Amino acid sequence: MKTIIIRALFKPLQQRNIYLCIMPQYDDKELIKLCRDPQTKERGFRILLSQYKERTYWHIRRILLDHEDANDIVQDTFVKVWKNLESFRGESSLFSWIYRIATNESLNFLRKMKKKSTVPIDKVEFLLVNKLDDNSLMSGDEIERKLQRSLLELPEKQRLVFNMRYFEDLKYQEISDILGTSVGGLKASYHHAIKKIEENLKKD
Numbered sequence: 021m022k023t024i025i026i027r028a029l030f031k032p033l034q035q036r037n038i039y040l041c042i043m044p045q046y047d048d049k050e051l052i053k054l055c056r057d058p059q060t061k062e063r064g065f066r067i068l069l070s071q072y073k074e075r076t077y078w079h080i081r082r083i084l085l086d087h088e089d090a091n092d093i094v095q096d097t098f099v100k101v102w103k104n105l106e107s108f109r110g111e112s113s114l115f116s117w118i119y120r121i122a123t124n125e126s127l128n129f130l131r132k133m134k135k136k137s138t139v140p141i142d143k144v145e146f147l148l149v150n151k152l153d154d155n156s157l158m159s160g161d162e163i164e165r166k167l168q169r170s171l172l173e174l175p176e177k178q179r180l181v182f183n184m185r186y187f188e189d190l191k192y193q194e195i196s197d198i199l200g201t202s203v204g205g206l207k208a209s210y211h212h213a214i215k216k217i218e219e220n221l222k223k224d
Contacts, residue, residue, distance in 0.1 A: 116197035170220040178213040
């Protein structure tokens, strides 16, 4: 029943933009307090959605490319957030915790795609190319499409790091909290990703 209630809180992003603009921002402690109090739990979760849902959607969308797939995983992510709020220990920011759940849900989705196909998991990007062609993240600009195609040729970890650093402008420490990788390792991954992308773009 709770899961049904949570799913009912979701509306298409375009219908929620007005709320995203006018609703005040709450810090982690305030949100957690609201979400853990039985009297304010549903209200607190609505506020949490207003602050993090759209940003989480685009994080997932850059991994999965497809709008419908991203919407499904956003819902799965926040259902899991709802169910596990009581166990959130505050060792990282609420944002990092939500992003970690979203990332894991997205990667699990890609692994399920692999099981339904004959394409190896390390080549799952080939399954995403068609989604890129049919359902571009961007406006359709050719340079942006080339960049997205180059990203699909990167190893999974490098693509995640590049997305979070380049598109979302996250600090390395924030990415470290999300992926559980050292800052030094993340910097190396980002450097390798940049180099490979530049090489791929030159080929075109």
